[in-house]
Amino acid sequence: MDALTGKSIPDAKVVIWDVYAYKRTVIETDAEGKYSFNVAPGNAYILYIYSDNEETEGFDYVPKKSYTFTVRTGETVNLTCYLVPGASVLLTGRIYDVRSRPARMYFVEVIDPLTGNPPMQNLRPDNFSLISSWGDSPDVKRMGLSRELVVIPAGVTVDLKVWTKSLTIRRPLRPVDIEFLVDNKGSHYHLSQGEVVEADLSWYSLRETIKIVRAYWDETWENLGSMESMGFYLGDLKGVMRSVRREIEAAEELWTQGKFLEAFNTLIEPYWVITVKVVYETSRMWMIAESSAVFMPLFPAFFAITMGFFLFEDTKKKILSSCIFYMASFALLYYVYPGFQVVEKSRLLLISSSVFISVLFTVFGLPRMIKEPDVPSAYPLRAVLSVVFSMSKRNIKRRLSRGILTITSLAILVLAFTAFTSFGKALGILTEPVTGFHPPSSGILIKNLPLPWEEGIEEPYIRIVPEEVDAYREHPNVVLVSPLVWASAPEPDQPIGSLRIRDQEFEVFGILGIDPSLEVKVTDISQTLISGNISDLESPGGVLISQEAADHLGVEVGDILPFYLRSLGLYKNLTVVGVIDSASLSRVIDINGESILPFRKVTREGQVTYARVEASRVIILNWTALLEKGQPLADMSAISRLAIQLSDQGYVKEFVRGIVFSREYTVWVSANGQVRKFYLGEAVEMGGLAIVVPLLIVLLNVGLVMLSVVNERTREIFILTCVGFNPTHIASLFLAESIVMGLVGGGIGYLLGLSTYRLMSLFSIDIVVRQKLEWYWSVIGVLLSVGAAVLSAVRPATRASMKVTPSIVKKVKLSEKEKAKREEEIWRIYQSQRITMPVKIKDREMVFFSSFFSTRMREMARGIYEKVRDYGESEVKTPEGDLIKRFNFKYVILGEPGEIAIINELTATKKSGSEYYFLTLESKPEKPGIPGTYLDRTIRVLRDLLAEWEREREKILGET
Incomplete structure (x- = not known):
């Protein structure tokens, strides 16, 4: 009856669902809206009632569902149903979500926009409730209606909530809840009775996906800001994030234009960059900073000692100035080096204090406690090093302006090296050519292989879910999708089953599943046939067997061959549709040059590993037979690869990037007889090589300074000779000056380099360089400064030594006796x-x-x-x-x-x-x-x- 008018509804559909028998019976009401039927006593039943006037486009009433009832023998049950006027929403399109794999089913709930709950429309009390759950809900399947149909109450404002579950794209696989509103693009649904409208799931799911990606972007950008406040320099990642933001906006523009697939493909890479690349690199930076913070206090300690020795002669002043320089440089590092912000404050204080006290004791205390034995001998170079370095620092301070100029040049060099060069690894798509074979066809090969950083995966491949085959086939540019299915026993060294006939048995260790009409366009598998036709695999129960199996069992094409699964008994009676040459099958290669034969577990030297199945022990079935739900082979089978061909070859690059980023698969592309491999990995990045120019300038500058020093100090060189300095000592004096300036300039330059990162963050100067967080860059920076200074001083030092060395002596080689x-x-x-x-x-x-x-x-x-x-x-x-x-x-x-x-x-x-x-x-x-x-x-x-x-x-x- 009509819930509004109370009039009877003729020709309404009544669905009787037998709960125990899982069976549906459909009847109609008579002209007076009445119905009757007989049931089996003791069974449980549910009634579904709906009415659809053929003269209107949509459903006229919202279906209702009764409570579960049981009828006893001789009992009559009267159930009166009041149907609420309804209208129809037809769902079109598909659900897009960048976080997960394609979902097999979805559910739709009719909700009140204000409360989020199903609308209350039981206008008259009865024993029925409105159907508010649609899509792939059990009620829809029991009524036999399409999952694209949603019936809503007429004259009532409602929205549709679509939800489903799927699995994450990346491993480890986790469930993902997908939920979005279908709200008539913000206007909600308020339809008249019998009216029908369409709702494109692509539009609404993409709207939600774009919203989710934007939320990820906002959260990641906020995290980058938090890391910058701690001293991390993220200029390169912020540049990447800005590029990602532009791509998100481009995807949104495509979405508004109705180009849903293009919009979704545009979102794939930004989502990967936000959730994988940025997270991976920031996590690595955090880890490096945290681990390097333990060693980093050594740098300010040695820098402070160096400055103390450079500026003062008195031991007490050296110790006092070292303490002051250490506190100052450590305070600066605490502000500019993020590792000190990451480590727990008490732990950092303990480490820094221990390091400085240890260095201070080593430099000032240990020499007083340990005195080397006095051994009279000729004074070697190492015996006069302390004297040479002491004289060197005095010479630098005597000519202070020249020394400051040189130290400044070296400091700028180290600053440029620290702040404006980049060395590190970046996560992205890597590509490499695959040679040594001729591919059997052109196209794209997809495999789900373990990534280099994944642990605990021993299998040579990871299964591809069957839903992806349908997803790729729905792609407008895809003209061919050929799956290859492998099956083998889960136990090592065991057959998956056996072929038996007339007391003869032939063990099978692997099964190959193919699409016969498509696989012949990808590989040369059809050329392995000795007899029969590969297209006959389309028939149910068709099988290709090896010549060895046919000879052993005495069968030929057309014979029926029982196939028994190990420990499970008879699987199916198969019909031999072809005999193959096992030698030819073992030579068949895929687009990537690898064999198409399946793997099986074997035991070698006590270890379980994987090896190819011998071609003679392989049978070939239709791939759908291996993955048939409810069959025992489905648990032992997996799609090992997909071969795809596109209609537009200009779309290959974009298609491949989408697969690698969205699925993290390994992809091979064959074109014009050449094959290239695309996969995710880490590549070494180097930037800022233009530092060679300032390096040369510093070398020339320091060299000119040292040459002028040598020329000015000719008289001093002869005086040093008179007091016992030999040519080596004199050369060492000038080299020591360059080393002292290199140590001071290197330390100052490294501190300024780290400070530059902080300044660039404060003024939002984003350049594509990676912050040098590792502790050893401080050592490298100082060594670079010392190396540049020494290299530029070698020639002047040689000239200084030659001023007091007769040239004839240098040309005479003395014997050991002499x-x-x-x-x-x-x-x-x-x-x-x-x-x-x-x-x-x-x-x-x-x-x-x-x-x-x-x-x-x-x-x-x-x-x-x-x-x-x-x-x-x-x-x-x-x-x-x-x-x-x-x-x-x-x-x-x-x-x-x-x-x-x-x-x-x-x-x-x-x-x-x-x-x-x-x-x-x-x-x-x-x-x-x-x-x-x-x-x-x-x-x-x-x-x-x-x-x-x-x-x-x-x-x-x-x-x-």
């Missing part, structure tokens, strides 16, 4: 030398040591060219309780002038309360002015003797 002779003439000893020996002896071991030492001295007294004379021992105890034992001897060496004697006293001292004797050696020439090499020889002999004691000590004590 060098030794010259060294003896130059290096002479006139006074005693005191040396600390690297040995200590326990109190209880001194008796044994004295015996050992005296024995060796007596043995050496019998030498010919080298001997010991006048050996003696003495022992005294001081008033403080110290024990002093002396071993006196004269070491005589037979040389060219005759016998040369070195008078030696080895003193073993044990302080009061100590358990050890410490050894010192005092040596002096018997006659002043002997060559220093003889003293060297004496010390080496004594050190060898002490080393022998250390080796034999345990043995000597054990024997005793």
Whole structure:
């Protein structure tokens, strides 16, 4: 009956749904609007009633649904239904959502725009409720209506809420809730009875998708702003985000023009950039900053020490200035370096304090505690380094303006290197040629392969969902979509099934599923047939088997062949429609040059891995048979690839980019006999190579400065020669000046470079460079400065050394004997030398040591060219309780002038309360002015003797 007028409704449809039997029965009401039917006693039923006047375009009444009822034997149930006038909304188009894969079904709810709940339209009480859920809802399927139809109450303002669930595009797969309103483009629906309108799901879903992408963009832009406030420089990412914003606006423009597919394809890359690229790179920057913050305090510590040594001579002033410079540089870094903002404040304070105290102790405290033993010898370069560097810094400060100019040049170089060069990895589409074969056809090959950064995926491929086949086939530019399905046993080393006939069995390890009419246009699989026709695979139950299987089973084309699945029994009786040559099948390649044979699990060396199935153990079925729902093979089968051909070859690039970004698939494109591979990955990016120009300018500038310094200090160079500096020392002096300026300029330049990032962020200067967050860039920056300074000073230093070096000497190559002779003439000893020996002896071991030492001295007294004379021992105890034992001897060496004697006293001292004797050696020439090499020889002999004691000590004590 009509809920408004109370009049009966003739010819209304009554659907009786048997809940237990899952069966539908349809009857109609009579002229008086009455209906009757017989039911099975005890069964549960639901009634659906609706009316659609053929004279009107749409439904005239909103369908209603009864409660579930059961009729007992002999019982009569009366159900009166009042139908509410209705109108129809026909849904067209498809649902677009960049976050998920194509959805298989969707649901539509009729809602009140004000409350968001179903409208209350039960005008008269009855045992029925309005159908407010449409689309793929169970009620629609039970009534047998189209899912594109939505019936709404007439004369009532309503909206439609469409919702569905799907899976994310990227792994790991997660469910995605898709929900959007169909609201008559903001005007809501208020239709008269029987009226029908259309609603394009493409328009409304894209409106919601654009809104979602904009929300992602806004959120990401806000996150970038938060990171910038912490010191991160994101100029390149902000440039990318602005480009993405323009693409979103372009997609919105296409949407308003009704170009829905183009708009959706335009949104794919922006969504990937926002949710993957930007998130990936900002997360990596955060991680790098957090990890580098632990090591970063080392830079301000060494920079502060360098500045303290450079500016002051007094140790106290050095320490005080180092502390001041450390606090200042650390405070600056805290503001400009984001790593210090990321790390927990208490942890940062502990690390920074520990680092500075350790460096301060190493530089100022450790040298006072550890004194190297005095070993008389010729003064090598390392022995005068401290003197050279001390003189170098004084020379720089004496000519302060010139030094400041050079340091400024080096600082600007490091600043430019730090702030305006870019080295790093960027996430994007990579492409590379694939060679070594001739592709069987032109087209696009799609595979779902594990990405380089994905972990825990052992399979050589990941399945493609069947819904994507339909989605690609609906694409207006796609003319061919050929899926390739692989099936194999889930257990390693096991067949998936077997073919059996007349007590004969042939094990099958893999199944290949193809679309026979399309696959022949992609690969050369049709050329593998020995007999039969590949097109017959279109028939139900058709199968292609290998020649080996046919010979073993004794079957031919047309025979019926039972196929048994392992552990499941008979799967289906198959009809042999063709026999293939397994050798030819193993040579069939895909567009990417790989075999089309399926993989199976095998065990090798105790490890489960994947290997291709032998062609003779493969059968070929229609791909739809493998993926048929409810069949056991569906769980063991997967689409391994899709081969696609387009009508417009100019659209290939855009199509491929959309696939790679939206699905993260690997794609091969074959055209004109060449194949290229497209996939997501990381590529190394380098920018700012124009820094070579300022580098050359700095080199020339510092070089000119050093040349002028050399020319101005000619008189000073000769004075240095007179006080004992050799040409190497003089060259080192000028190189040391350049090193000092490089250290100071490099440290200042790196701090200014990091500050430049902060300044560019404050003034919104966005350039395409990546911030150098790693701690080692501070080392590289200082080394660059030092390297540039030293490189430019090499030539001036050489000229300085040549001013005091006769050119004839430089051209003469001396023999080792001549060098030794010259060294003896130059290096002479006139006074005693005191040396600390690297040995200590326990109190209880001194008796044994004295015996050992005296024995060796007596043995050496019998030498010919080298001997010991006048050996003696003495022992005294001081008033403080110290024990002093002396071993006196004269070491005589037979040389060219005759016998040369070195008078030696080895003193073993044990302080009061100590358990050890410490050894010192005092040596002096018997006659002043002997060559220093003889003293060297004496010390080496004594050190060898002490080393022998250390080796034999345990043995000597054990024997005793």
